[in-house]
Amino acid sequence: MASTAIPGEISLRVVVDKEQNRVLYAEAGKDFVDILLSFLTLPLGTIARLVSKDSTTKPCRFGCISSLYESVGNLDPMYLNSETCKQMLLQPRNSMECYNRNLKLNIDDTEPTKYNVCRGCRAVEDGSLVSTSKDMKCKCGQDFTRIFLDPCKSLLCSPLLSGSDKNTSGDAGDNTWEGYVKETASFIISDDLAVIPADFNTTLCLLKNLRFEGPPEESTMVLSSNEILDLLKCLLISKTALTDTLLRKEHSLVHSETSSKIFDERQGRKSTGTMEIKLLMSKSKSKIFFAQVEEDFMDQLLSFLTFPVGAVERVLEGNSGVVCVDKLYNSLFNFDSTVDMKSENLKHVFANLMIAPYFNVNNQMLPIDELKYPSELGICFNKDGSGRYYLTADASLYVHV
Template sequence: MLFCMASKEEPKLPLTLLVDKERNSVVVAEASGDFIDILFSFLTLPLGTITRLVSKKEEEIGCMNNLYQSLENSGDDVFWNHICKKMLLFPRNPCAALCQKLKLKLDDTKPVKYFMCSKRCRKGGDWFLSTFAEATCFCGKLMDKEMKLHGDYSDEGSNEDGVFVKGKTMYLIFDDLKVLQSSPGNTVQQLVQLGYKSFHKLTKKYLSVGIKEILDLLKQALTSNSPLSDVFLENGGSVRVCTFSPIVRAENQGWINYNSSINLKVTVRKSKKTILYAEAEGDFVDYLFSFLTTPLGSVLELLDEKISLGCMNNLHKSVKDLNPLWFTNPSGTPLLNLRVAPQFGFKRQPTKLCEEHSPCYWYGTGVIKNNICYAIGNGVISKDHSLVKHAVAMKHFDPRSCDGTKESALGFVRRPSLFVVWNDLQVTPLANASCISFLQKLNVPLDDLEDHQLRIEETEALNLLGASLTSKAALTEGLFYLLKPKKQTKA
């Protein structure tokens, strides 16, 4: 006798398309808030996660693939510890708790867990908490004792009311990923603007969308102006739309913030008028690697209208233009104020990109329910000190430092350190490397090389970020305008 085990089927979401068969294009689609939540979640994904996901589809995003691959190829000794490398390869989503409620989960990073040393060590009288199981305590043992987070219900419950937008509402999605509330008025107005006076040329198509189609949409949305047609009608004739206009810094910008500016030495190949490579210390490499931990929505906000990444700009604008009443959170959606996840940012950030503050956690020997104390042998942690017995504030173990403390946190790579960063953002550590062999391998006439000293401030940092997403020559596209001709010395 044969017994068949029921397999858990992949969830699917309904999507209705209105198709112009003559043009082989999607005019408009209609879907519930569950589908819109997934589209909007694209904005929460860190660039490192996006790069890792779309590389499976053999898609390249400017120089980001080179940056990510350089990270993969780097030894653990380049970083403060092996956790730093893992953090950059699998950056945390700032809206991770919300995205866990999506009907289809694109982000495959693991949910946050909390750990202490099994010996419950203290340093200077302080308890330490880690969100990384591989962290090494000050006593030398792993901080691998998982703690229960008590009194935090943000990750629980159903998603019947939606994640970012109200789930039981219908929305219109256009081929360029502009999103509007579904209503007769909006539908008529948009169809007329697109040149349709009736439905005679339009045909309905009903689909069930799974994770494969969502991943294809993410890939196409980054480079195409018609991702719906590309994915659901296999329309391969789309035009790549990835451009960046460098920001021009005013001559009289004012005072310089030397605490966040970065010094950089670049080598130019004069005959090609390109930056061949840069000699960089830890701060510059940390800044480049921090691209991978930055949410896509933050990039679009920072660069505003200077950058065009397929249809992602339209998706971002749709969030801004959508009536606040259609969001699940009446006080404002987190999509409009995306920051880097706690402990995943670069401390000396030259731009205005912010890192979320790590919440305060309290350790106690028991829990308090209905004013009654219940002892727990291994202890418990909570964000609310009134919910735990004998509450003691905890400090966060920060991997971005030599000793795990927040006060000494700098970034991901060790100090001092020296790297070569190539024009296409491949990063090569120079530890124990022969400079003579390095120059010989270049196979470039030495008199064709010229060095320049640059200072990377906010404007230059933003230009480099924009160029890294849209060009295969990020250093030249982002920084070459800074170079001033050197005076020729007389023989």
């Protein structure tokens, strides 16, 4: 379903039960579904920052993640390795940022990643002489002073793509990065954000399962960035995200609560290490007042801010207890890689979302990997003496500087 809204807005066809003032379901195409899927790629720290802002609704909190994020903001950099580390935690990178950059409405205000290289070093066999921060120093002692690469324009993210999807020309105008689903695909979205590829049988089954009085009413709603940010807030604290975003708004947001399921994730998993912490607690009330921890525990805790929410869902097997997030994540299993997705490899990528490059901590105890690139950096010289850097990831990639 193509969007008919003006630039900066998208349209959404919604079916509403007027008697109960609730959204039964919505019909959407690429623009809206791309935005929903992009929510799964956002690092937890980014979500905490975004939902703390005003939109059509008031700011909200992302549970303990918001508390952790605020703690980093108030933390003196002397307790971290550097000021850069603090900025990395407050502005965590998205390993899928290239796909999200051209969304019709992109609410992520994180500054796009740029790579810096040391002027003094001309070749390296690993990625150690490349930095996403110009404030870091090379191992030779010099500053990273040259911004030499925009990863989305050069398609540095090529490990995410299948061979047929790679753009070997490096053309920034290529549409490889424009979202996740195909232009021709259409979807049904339930009130709790379960997304189902649309067909006659899907719609029929949905109508049979819905209970409503009187004839439903159809309408087309126009969404701006404010409504998309509202939706992200409702995604975290409501079981009826579409209704609360489009109909009930402020009243429901203030009073909505999300129940959580608690279960032991350690069963059937191999331990990757242990850490010791000291606790001050009340045994009679089974309540912990505070914990005294060492560096290794803090590294693990702070790394939570860098995790994509979809990667956390994978670790929790799609059962985080945040209803709408669970429904959205588990919807991916209903997608057809060849019919619905823009790239056949994207469904696999979503099932294995990674931390952005250079954001992993040593001895990470959770099974969430870091996206690795570039694997090599070097420099070639032309006959006229001018140079060009090259990167290799899955395949060689040459970029003029």
